[in-house]
Amino acid sequence: MIDKNVASCAEAVSDVFDGATIMIGGFGDPGVPGRLVEALREQGATDLCIIHNGAGGGDFSLGGLIQDGRVRKLVASFPSGTGSTAFRERYLSGDIELELVPQGTLSERIRAAGAGIGGFYTPTGVGTRLAEGKETRIINGREYVLELPLHADFAFIKAHRGDRLGNLIYRLAMRNFNPIMATAGKQVIAEIEELVPVGELPLEEIHTPGIFIDRMVEVPRLPQLFAPPKRGAAT
């Protein structure tokens, strides 16, 4: 019987190696696998390349990992949030490299990696600083820039409910980058809030089929981070 569940976040991230490239899901707080990232801080791997929409906040999760000096490079669309103090400090001192990518291009490059696409042409960025040095091409009268897939050794994602096969459901805006990062990491590790028996997740509502998931760990939702949804439609 296949059971992708592991006992702890520490076990889930135990094989992350120095120099690894790691995708971290989430946008703002929703969908960030914060406990996995905290376990990675404990685990010790360093010289990491992180792919995430922002640069984390405060000294928890990605913010803490950056503050600890463990991140060599960040690939992000919006690392300039006011809360991203650790990144700001290390970026301004030249201690971290930044690859700035428009958000839609970031998401599409991740999807391309997961879908076996070798590259794609997007209009986004043509004629701007973010396309400088990149190959462009006119197709049907419109100019596009060639963008390449973003692969990762590991993807850390977060979901609301999951079963032992790795089938996952996200809640509300927790979804964001998580389903596409789940397709793009060589090893995909899911932090889930609730493990349920196989067959309990409604078939047609499963957002991420288990095929994409290598390991998962149940981290019950913290009560102080939870307020009940306000509208019937929202659950």
Next chain:
Amino acid sequence: MIDKNVASCAEAVSDVFDGATIMIGGFGDPGVPGRLVEALREQGATDLCIIHNGAGGGDFSLGGLIQDGRVRKLVASFPSGTGSTAFRERYLSGDIELELVPQGTLSERIRAAGAGIGGFYTPTGVGTRLAEGKETRIINGREYVLELPLHADFAFIKAHRGDRLGNLIYRLAMRNFNPIMATAGKQVIAEIEELVPVGELPLEEIHTPGIFIDRMVEVPRLPQLFAPPKRGAAT
């Protein structure tokens, strides 16, 4: 108040013009908007280019449209099914043009059109007859072929339930090409089995957000085409 519902299939397809390119969803029977295609047969537009996985069957729906001599060109991955007798006959007599596309490339080209991607590199087909004459390129040591988006003037799709805003839910294997074709047609017309009030479709289960839908028509499921699902998990 926005209400994308129209009264009849005839009204839904009334503006299809001669020479139009039309995507038709479905794979096998599930998800084929057969009543819309039948209304199109009545409507009379001809010289059509149809994008569909197969070539239809018998003399109903796409099979009938081809039999009526209304299809100039078919873009498909598997037009050779034994039931596709109308296509076979017209193809062998040279009366219909065929663009044969591997199924994954067909799906990705449709998605690219919907997602504003100008083209993409896929490994599928490199070194085979289906990539002959196409541009290839080596990226990270692997050879890829450049494929371009497939746009359409109209997309005919089918869903199980929908609300007046165009939010749609598919049932079981009815989903297939429908959600991606919904993004790729200039005018997207949905045949739905049941119209429900806004708010009734569970928020996180909606497969196609209404933004992609222009018009929809309720065509109640025919009892003789329905057998109750056999397992609890399957509904």
Next chain:
Amino acid sequence: MTLTRNGIAYRVSLDLPKGGYVNLGIGIPTLIPNFLPEDTDISIHSENGILGVGPMAEPGTEDPDLVNATKEFVTLNPGATIFDHALSFTMIRGGHITHAVMGAIEVAANGDLANWSAPGEKVPGVGGAMDLAFGVQHLYIAMTHVTSKGAPKILNACRCPLTAPRCVQRIYTDMAVMDITPEGMMLREYAPGLDPEAVQEKTEPRLLVADDCRPMEIPERVNGVRLVAETAAS
């Protein structure tokens, strides 16, 4: 007299059509939903995967899993949908979002937009601004006409790094409504009490004046919110 920030938002709201799919940037655009009639069925899009964003959540009722692209806690309107980033940017890049309204640092006469990298900003961040500027059907700018130091923001050519070239269709400011046309920037409306010359004075490129150019029809207040500033323009 010039418009307040709410006044600019109100004026934009009049141009958003029933059933539109609208992405709103930070700043003045976030005030727009307050002025939309209830029956417009306008769906507000948020890059992080929401269509049908409702009002901000009341304090104490926030749902930690429900934020908008600015990371504010929001609610959902009936008929809202949730999706992943790939589909969210399919909506944007694929041209399905009918309107985006965003702020700007600079706009040029040819519609060039600069709003992602300000002078002196040390940490760059672009978010979804570029995809929106390249992808949506109609890009509207809502901003103050001049900088806090009184310098023009509507220029002959942008000096800051571009978000996208030739992307802006219409500009709404506290002083005027202007369209980018093939012939140049065209003044459509000016704030009550101003005139085309007063707008031109604060605008670097030469303005064309539309045949039907007119003062904005704008109430002083709506729902108790002031739309027209109490003091005259500086």
Next chain:
Amino acid sequence: MTLTRNGIAYRVSLDLPKGGYVNLGIGIPTLIPNFLPEDTDISIHSENGILGVGPMAEPGTEDPDLVNATKEFVTLNPGATIFDHALSFTMIRGGHITHAVMGAIEVAANGDLANWSAPGEKVPGVGGAMDLAFGVQHLYIAMTHVTSKGAPKILNACRCPLTAPRCVQRIYTDMAVMDITPEGMMLREYAPGLDPEAVQEKTEPRLLVADDCRPMEIPERVNGVRLVAETAAS
């Protein structure tokens, strides 16, 4: 003695690992699920957007919305998932499907595969075969060793149009199990009662014989289904 079609399917089933994600083509591969132990948690993938395909539907209980890629009415196993074509081919092209088992018209010594366009077939059709051949981690071929006229199907070079070059990893036939290796085609196992020479006789390329090459261990019947043919190979 040679294997029956069920025998070939049985032999393939022994090599599919626990927890594998397997796409099965038409013909012999469709017989494989009958031989998988219940606890393998192998998920059968169908191109039209199903992972976790179960047994064929019993007559009278078919669900019209639930067919596999061959358009047969199927059921779903617990834990099955449904998705659209984009995600289905993300699984295939992105290398997430661990195994595909398909039939072949011809296989060449270098692993070239031809199975989408047969000689004399007038209407071409490719379906998902090319994406599978280019995308999956392990591509296995399950087929009869020779054509119905007795001609070899394992050739020095394919004559029919290729599905994909150098894609096949292993071939299972009624006579043998062979691997494509960098050195050439290597015989691993032969049907009970045959020997390497008998296999070579029906195979165009020169076969390498593995050091541990051996007769297949295969029961005559499983669950009443005959795995070994009653008559000797022609």
